[in-house]
């Protein structure tokens with residue numbers, strides 16, 4: 320694609336998203352099809368995929384031999400939810416699990432029990448109250464859940480492949496009951512949010528991400544599969560814990576590690592050739608290597624590297640617009656990034672490419688874009704003088720010569736860098752809570768921007784580089800603020816609100832997965848990821864960004880995901896990658912216009928409605 324057409328497409332895909340947002344509402348047909356089941360009686364009541372609990376009608380109770388197994392009053396779905404919510408609200412007041420976050424953990428337990436009993440109702444509650452419960456099933460509470468997983472574990476969910484299963488994975492994969500799996504989220508537990516190596520307990524993050532796939536993307540919950548690959552742990556506390564559920568050995572490394580992941584990939588793609596595998600929370604050391612190893616041969620992507628990058632780009636472009644400038648001014652922004660791990664480097668690469676595209680998409684543009692970034696890691700500012708510099712960070716090392724001019728040197732502290740650079744944007748993906756200290760934020764007051772932006776993107780809440788209160792009170796009421804985990808908006812007095820945006824990859828990964836699935840593309844291309852990011856960037860109206868609202872509310876996540884999926888499909892078609900999905904074959908999908916693509920996405924989004932169940936004995 321030429322630079323010119325890329326530029327045009329850049330803005331037209333944003334406008335498209337905005338138009339869809341205004342003009343469409345969604346309907347779905349998935350829920351109206353009857354479902355054939357091969358079990359009856361108690362077996363149905365104990366199966367969360369089919370169970371409707373007290374909502375089974377009398378005719379269904381007869382048909383499925385449920386008469387007498389349930390209390391006689393047939394409840395509507397609304398009554399069921401009212402009863403559940405009354406219980407949830409009462410228990411959350413009484414439950415006390417420990418000194419911190421007692422209510423959120425209690426809520427997670429109650430929701431998890433519902434998930435075990437009746438999946439349809441679970442997702443109905445989650446979708447209806449996504450703003451309230453995303454922070455429970457996802458960040459921040461999911462972090463606490465992973466930390467305490469040993470004690471919380473009751474019924475298994477998902478699959479576990481371990482280093483002890485080498486040579487067996489190809490047959491093990493057939494132990495999963497679903498014939499079709501659309502989406503796998505896999506982790507090796509080595510870097511769960513910003514909480515480090517949690518070993519086998521990291522399965523919680525795969526479960527949480529897939530909850531969003533169902534709630535936001537409408538992936539059928541019977542076709543999602545959370546997976547934990549247990550190659551050991553280097554967490555000494557877990558290695559010593561007699562109650563730890565995983566392998567008590569140090570992590571495999573090198574070729575041994577790769578052999579396990581290779582075997583896993585071969586096994587899942589053999590059984591489900593069309594599945595999409597999202598890699599989640601792999602330590603940076605392996606995140607990039609595995610992405611390079613698999614991305615051209617399997618339908619996979621790394622959410623921390625690629626999903627985060629897209630969300631950050633959308634937010635960075637929003638921050639430019641919030642200054643009252645056109646997006647094309649993005650290449651002039653000075654950006655300080657704290658953190659050079661999988662997430663930080665992913666964002667840096669994508670931001671540099673986006674700037675380069677805007678500057679003409681040639682080598683010179685790419686070089687020049689590189690000079691807009693200053694990267695600080697645990698050892699301070701990264702320059703050419705850094706010894707044993709990581710290959711992925713190398714392209715962002717500052718040149719020694721110009722550092723002298725700027726009064727900075729190798730290893731300069733974050734506060735020194737902010738003081739000298741006077742950046743437009745300070746972005747944290749360091750996993751260090753409070754890194755944007757008072758001193759750093761004071762230094763940011765010297766920013767040359769009329770409206771500096773602070774992205775405290777590390778998770779969970781305690782790892783946020785600063786809070787919105789700190790940002791607004793120290794740097795000024797005019798700042799644009801985003802955090803990885805949710806915070807409440809800040810009341811600035813006199814009717815002014817300091818908006819706290821949630822800059823989290825949850826706004827993109829569900830749409831990337833859904834769009835890839837429905838396009839039938841064999842890979843997740845850079846263009847598809849770029850289209851997703853552009854769509855999110857274009858989702859916000861001018862009025863919103865000028866108020867400092869650069870990301871949408873989570874309450875519209877289902878709509879955003881639909882738009883993002885449509886943008887991904889359009890790009891897959893444009894790149895000639897779309898092979899179609901189910902009855903929509905490669906030829907048909909290419910004929911779809913923009914509105915038809917949106918309808919196609921809508922029609923394939925699962926909604927939590929009880930289907931009519933028909934019993935068949937075979």
Ligand SMILES: NC(=O)C1=CN([C@@H]2O[C@H](COP(=O)(O)OP(=O)(O)OC[C@H]3O[C@@H](n4cnc5c(N)ncnc54)[C@H](O)[C@@H]3O)[C@@H](O)[C@H]2O)C=CC1
Pocket residue numbers: 510511512513514602603604622623627630657658659660661662663695696697698733748749750751754776777778779782802803804822823824825
């Ligand atoms: N908001 C979002 O959507 C996402 C947020 N994240 C968060 O980003 C964080 C980092 O994730 P990864 O990059 O995978 O982790 P990582 O462990 O690979 O990287 C952390 C980086 O921070 C640097 N660092 C450590 N101490 C520092 C300090 N004092 N000053 C400056 N830099 C310092 C390290 O040197 C390293 O480069 C995690 O908290 C994670 O939850 C990750 C993905 C998405």
Ligand SMILES: CC(=O)C(=O)O
Pocket residue numbers: 458511512513600622623777778803823824825
């Ligand atoms: C949000 C996310 O993927 C992370 O913090 O790792």
Ligand SMILES: [Mg+2]
Pocket residue numbers: 512599600622623
């Ligand atoms: Mg992650």
